[in-house]
Amino acid sequence: xxxxxxxxxxxxxxxxxxxxxxxxxxxxxxxxxxxxxxxxxxxxxxxxxxxxxxxxxxxxxxxxxxxxxxxxxxxxxxxxxxxxxxxxxxxxxxxxxxxxxxxxxxxxxxxxxxxxxxxxxxxxxxxxxxxxxxxxxxxxxxxxxxxxxxxxxxxxxxxxxxxxxxxxxxxxxxxxxxxxxxxxxxxxxxxxxxxxxxxxxxxxxxxxxxxxxxxxxxxxxxxxxxxxxxxxxxxxxxxxxxxxxxxxxxxxxxxxxxxxxxxxxxxxxxxxxxxxxxxxxxxxxxxxxxxxxxxxxxxxxxxxxxxxxxxxxxxxxxxxxxxxxxxxxxxxxxxxxxxxxxxxx
Amino acid sequence: xxxxxxxxxxxxxxxxxxxxxxxxxxxxxxxxxxxxxxxxxxxxxxxxxxxxxxxxxxxxxxxxxxxxxxxxxxxxxxxxxxxxxxxxxxxxxxxxxxxxxxxxxxxxxxxxxxxxxxxxxxxxxxxxxxxxxxxxxxxxxxxxxxxxxxxxxxxxxxxxxxxxxxxxxxxxxxxxxxxxxxxx
Numbered sequence: 396x397x398x399x400x401x402x403x404x405x406x407x408x409x410x411x412x413x414x415x416x417x418x419x420x421x422x423x424x425x426x427x428x429x430x431x432x433x434x435x436x437x438x439x440x441x442x443x444x445x446x447x448x449x450x451x452x453x454x455x456x457x458x459x460x461x462x463x464x465x466x467x468x469x470x471x472x473x474x475x476x477x478x479x480x481x482x483x484x485x486x487x488x489x490x491x492x493x494x495x496x497x498x499x500x501x502x503x504x505x506x507x508x509x510x511x512x513x514x515x516x517x518x519x520x521x522x523x524x525x526x527x528x529x530x531x532x533x534x535x536x537x538x539x540x541x542x543x544x545x546x547x548x549x550x551x552x553x554x555x556x557x558x559x560x561x562x563x564x565x566x567x568x569x570x571x572x573x574x575x576x577x578x579x580x581x582x583x584x585x586x587x588x589x590x591x592x593x594x595x596x597x598x599x600x601x602x603x604x605x606x607x608x609x610x611x612x613x614x615x616x617x618x619x620x621x622x623x624x625x626x627x628x629x630x631x632x633x634x635x636x637x638x639x640x641x642x643x644x645x646x647x648x649x650x651x652x653x654x655x656x657x658x659x660x661x662x663x664x665x666x667x668x669x670x671x672x673x674x675x676x677x678x679x680x681x682x683x684x685x686x687x688x689x690x691x692x693x694x695x696x697x698x699x700x701x702x703x704x705x706x707x708x709x710x711x712x713x714x715x716x717x718x719x720x721x722x723x724x725x726x727x728x729x730x731x732x733x734x735x736x737x738x739x740x
Numbered sequence: 741x742x743x744x745x746x747x748x749x750x751x752x753x754x755x756x757x758x759x760x761x762x763x764x765x766x767x768x769x770x771x772x773x774x775x776x777x778x779x780x781x782x783x784x785x786x787x788x789x790x791x792x793x794x795x796x797x798x799x800x801x802x803x804x805x806x807x808x809x810x811x812x813x814x815x816x817x818x819x820x821x822x823x824x825x826x827x828x829x830x831x832x833x834x835x836x837x838x839x840x841x842x843x844x845x846x847x848x849x850x851x852x853x854x855x856x857x858x859x860x861x862x863x864x865x866x867x868x869x870x871x872x873x874x875x876x877x878x879x880x881x882x883x884x885x886x887x888x889x890x891x892x893x894x895x896x897x898x899x900x901x902x903x904x905x906x907x908x909x910x911x912x913x914x915x916x917x918x919x920x921x922x923x924x
Contacts, residue, residue, distance in 0.1 A: 424811050426851035426866060433851065433868060435812055483904050486812050488846070488868050490902050507854040514852065514860035643811050647776060651908060 418442035418516075421475050425515065429507040430500060432489035436479040436508060437462075437643075440471030445520045446740045447512055448551075448732075449477040451505065451530030454659030457485030459644050461527075464635035465725035473733065479508060481533070483656040485649040496656060498667065502536040509546050521740045523549045525732070528691060528718065529659040531555015535669050535676070544678040549739045551732060552699065553683040554691045554718055558670040559663045563608045565692040570596055570614050573622075573687065582625055592617055608663065615689040619717055622687055629715040631722035673699060679707035681735040683728060685716030709735070771916025773805055773896060775815075781807025781912060787823065797825045801837060803874075807912065813867065817844040817898065819874040831882040835892065837875060844872035844900055870900040878914060890918040 421442045427434045437459055438447075448470065450461050458478035470476050480487045482504055483496050505524075513520055524547050526534030535557040537543050538550060556562055574593040581589050596614055604610050622628040640646060680703060684696035693712055700710040711731050716723035767787040775781055783805030802820040809815065819839030826834045851866030878894030896912040 424849050426848040428851050428853040428863060428866065433848065433866070435848070437811060486809075487904075489904055490868075491905055507860075510854045510858045511852045511860045513858075642778065645776065645779070645809055645812065647911060648908065652904065655906060656904065 418445070418475075425511065427479075427504070427508050427511050429504050431491045432482045432487055432504070434480055434482055434487040434504060434508075436477050436511075438475055438477050439467070440475040441473055442475035442516065444474070444740065445516060446474040446523070446736060447477055447516070447520055448474050448523045448525055448736070449479060449505075449508065449512070451479070451524065451526035451533050452481065452484070453528030453530050453554075454556075454657065455653050456528075457640075457644055457649050459485075459639035460636055461721070462635060462639045462643075463632065463722060463725065465632070465729060466721070467635060469725075469729040469733065474736065477508075477512065483658075484652050485644060487652070496658060498532070498536055498658065498662060501533055501658065502540060505533060505537040506540060506543060506546070513546075521548045522546060523551060523736055523739075525551040525553065526555055527553040527721070528556050529662075531557055531691070532659070532662060532667065532669070535673075538676050538678065539669070539672055544676065547678060549735060550676070550678050550680045551683065551735065552680065552696075553720060553728075554685060554688050555682070555695070555699070556659065556662075556691045557673070557699070558668040558695065560605070560666050560668055561670060561695060561698070562691055563605055563611075563663075565694050566608075566611055566615070566689055567596070567599075567601065567604055569689060569692045569694070570611065570618060573618060577621065577625065577627075580625075581621075585621055585625055588617075588621060592621070611689075618689065619687070622717075627715065628687055628717060629723045631719045632725060633722060636722070670698065670702065673702045674704040677704045677706070679735075679739055680705045680709075681731060682708070682710040683720055683731060684710065684712050685718055685720040685723065686712050686714050687717045688720075690718040767918055769892070769916050769918040771805075771892075771914045773807060773912040773914045773916075775807040775809065775910060775912050777913045779807050779809050781805060781815075783914065783916070785916075797827075799823050799825070801839070803839070813849075814847040815844065816847065817842065817872055817874075819843075819872070819898075821874075825880075828879075833880045833890075835876075835878045835880060835894075837878075839874040842872035842874050842898070844870040844898065846870075870903065872898050872900055874898045876914065878916075880918070888917045888919060892916050892918065 419441055421438050421440060423438045425436050427436060452458055452460060458480045462478055482501050509522060524534050531552045574589050577589045578586055599610060682696045682699050684693040686693060696710045700708055713720040713724045713727055721728045769785040771783045773781045773783045783803050785801060785803045787799050787801045801823045804818045806816045819842040821839030821841060823835055823837040828834055845867055847867040851863045852860040853863055854860045876894060876896035878892040880890045880892035882890050893915045896914050898910040900908040
């Protein structure tokens with residue numbers, strides 16, 4: 396009985412004393428406490444060159460969801476990757492109500508995270524921000540804050556949802572286009588299915604789509620199934636992701652937080668749009684998009700390429716991917732990211 | 741708020757012996773209580789009842805325990821409340837434990853707060869306090885052993901309040917051993 400308190404103190408000390416001075420292989424968990432929330436950042440990889448890639452996860456996701464086997468092998472061997480749980484997502488904790496979880500607050504959290512990393516690893520750290528889907532919304536919002544772009548060496552946006560009204564419009568147009576283009580080359584067994592999909596789409600009232608974007612969801616699901624059956628789409632490679640989701644992350648925290656806090660749906664319902672402010676962003680940028688991304692159509696990547704104020708900007712379309720190109724075509728995705736980082740670090 | 745509950749809990753632990761009558765018996769139990777089954781944790785329980793278990797199935801109990809969420813946090817908690825035991829034949833029983841007095845403290849490996857001006861300062865013993873009532877449902881099986889009188893297993897629910905403005909339930913699975921009672 397007397398042993399128990401000492402055992403607990405030893406165990407607590409082991410958990411707390413997790414810092415390390417060897418940057419060549421970082422495996423740390425650091426919490427950011429900012430405006431009432433505690434948000435964990437899981438940092439893994441090679442920090443010897445002081446290059447950090449901060450990942451802003453998408454809606455309904457969590458930081459470690461990005462830690463696939465391919466990213467561990469290709470990115471973490473070269474750089475330190477920061478897998479961060481945003482406010483009120485996954486393992487983040489707070490005592491606040493959802494009224495305090497605005498986009499502006501979340502963007503401020505990104506700035507606080509950057510300040511934390513520079514304090515811990517040095518002002519000479521070279522930081523790259525990578526936002527996927529909702530993370531693109533968040534990253535774009537952050538970059539528009541005064542002084543934000545100076546903190547970073549580059550911005551990588553993968554299927555970034557920076558303009559929600561545009562997404563809904565373009566999703567419908569994309570579904571029409573893909574279903575029409577698929578018919579001539581489709582597997583004969585699927586041709587009629589594509590035609591029926593196209594016909595059903597045309598029967599929808601376009602005004603009702605904007606007010607109820609979920610009307611398109613069943614069409615997206617059907618289109619993706621048909622594309623996979625037609626061998627146009629590669630399935631996502633989730634190797635390493637399930638381990639991260641269940642063993643390294645706590646699935647109950649993730650699921651409950653996602654059920655109760657969905658900032659991407661709030662942003663969609665509020666018509667959150669940043670297209671007009673893209674010219675204010677001048678940081679070197681890389682845009683990566685899945686060709687069949689119905690969630691955030693690739694035309695948003697084309698608009699970002701055309702209208703963002705950066706002179707150093709590139710758009711790469713991954714031809715056999717939908718919304719998760721880093722899982723569907725990891726080799727191509729990571730090759731582009733590494734080339735971008737190597738050029739700018 | 742958290743200190744208030746902590747004081748209540750400590751008070752309950754300290755006064756627990758006073759609740760028992762002259763022929764009070766105490767029991768201890770030790771359990772592996774895995775969060776989501778695989779996040780490791782241990783708990784120790786303390787029971788005090790005045791009459792024999794079969795005559796008075798409601799007893800006072802308190803627990804102290806922890807579990808580790810790998811890569812995220814270490815969590816320490818304590819509860820106090822009542823336990824009801826229903827016999828299932830001569831050897832087995834079913835326990836329901838309700839602990840309205842509970843406190844939970846998470847400990848992070850490392851945390852920083854960002855100051856105005858953009859610098860960050862490290863936080864000492866970072867983590868969060870929660871009010872944490874608990875309940876559990878276990879099946880117990882009597883053992884023929886001098887020191888250990890039963891094996892029990894079953895789920896435990898801990899409710900963290902307030903968590904992101906609401907409540908977060910935590911699920912642990914307990915496998916434990918009751919030590920034989922002693923009179924005090």
